[in-house]
Amino acid sequence: MAGLVAQAVAPVAGMKAQMAGKTDQILHRNTCLHAPMDDVLLAAIAHAAGTSIAFSNGWRYGAPIPPGPVTLHDLWCIIPTTPPVETVELTGAEIVEMMEANLEATFARDPFQQRGGYVKRFCGLNFDVKLENPPGHRIERAFGPDGSLLKPQAWYHVAFVTQQAVPPQFGRDRRSAGMTAVAALLAWFGTQGRTEPGRIRIV
Structure with missing residues (x-):
């Protein structure tokens, strides 16, 4: 069995030795409203697409990454399907409608x-929410x-990965940003970027 496992992982064994960057906090997905691992992913997506707002799905896979070095293998564990980074134009009203639908699906x-x-x-946004x-x-x-209130009729340039993040019924002018998610993470860690996380504030 050990031989079969070694054979299966041999093609990607070098990823564990290739440093992508470092983190000063544990990166995990163990929380419902937001999580450090997704804060990093969103910052990388936004950086790759040149936007301030980004969305991703609320996934639960990926082993926590402890503080310290981050390897290429870790990046693939964050988002192993490495989907393309895309952009879309959303109105403020669409953003609220999309988030309301997601909150209903969760609560x-x-x-x-x-x-x-x-x-x-998400990043680049903040919501005051009453879950009840x-x-x-x-x-x-x-x-x-x-920091200003979203304007319902205004258009916002948004980055995202996968239709789970921004379903196809929302927005206009969907385009590829020319980079995959893992490449975006690698580029972001290479610049020692910082996160600008968005938050849901329970009021």
């Missing part, structure tokens, strides 16, 4: 309507990258 009163368990991840409110009315206020 529906009817447990049979709950799906996923983790809220969609009825569907479609949980977000009390939504704030953009500059």
Whole structure:
């Protein structure tokens, strides 16, 4: 069995020796509203696409990465499908509608309507939320990258990975940013970038 495992991992064994950068905090996905691993992924996506706002799905896979060196293997564990980074134009109203739908899928009163368990991840935005409110009315206020209230009719340039992050019924002018997710992470760690995380604030 040990031989079979060694044979299976041989093609990627070098990834564990290739340093991508370092982290001063544990990167994990163990929390429902936001998580450090996704904060890093979102910062990399936004950096690759030249946006202030980015979305990804609320995934739960990926072993925690302890403080210290981060390898190429770690980056592939963060997002092993390495989907392309894409951009889309969303209105403020669409952003709120999309997030309301995701909050309902996570916190529906009817447990049979709950799906996923983790809220969609994002950066460049902040939301004041009352989870006990009825569907479609949980977000009390939504704030953009500059800290001002999102304008419902204004268009916002957004980066994302996968249709789970930004479903196809939302937005216009979808385009490829010309980089995959792992390449974006590698570039971001190479610049020693910092995260600008978005947050859901329970009010």
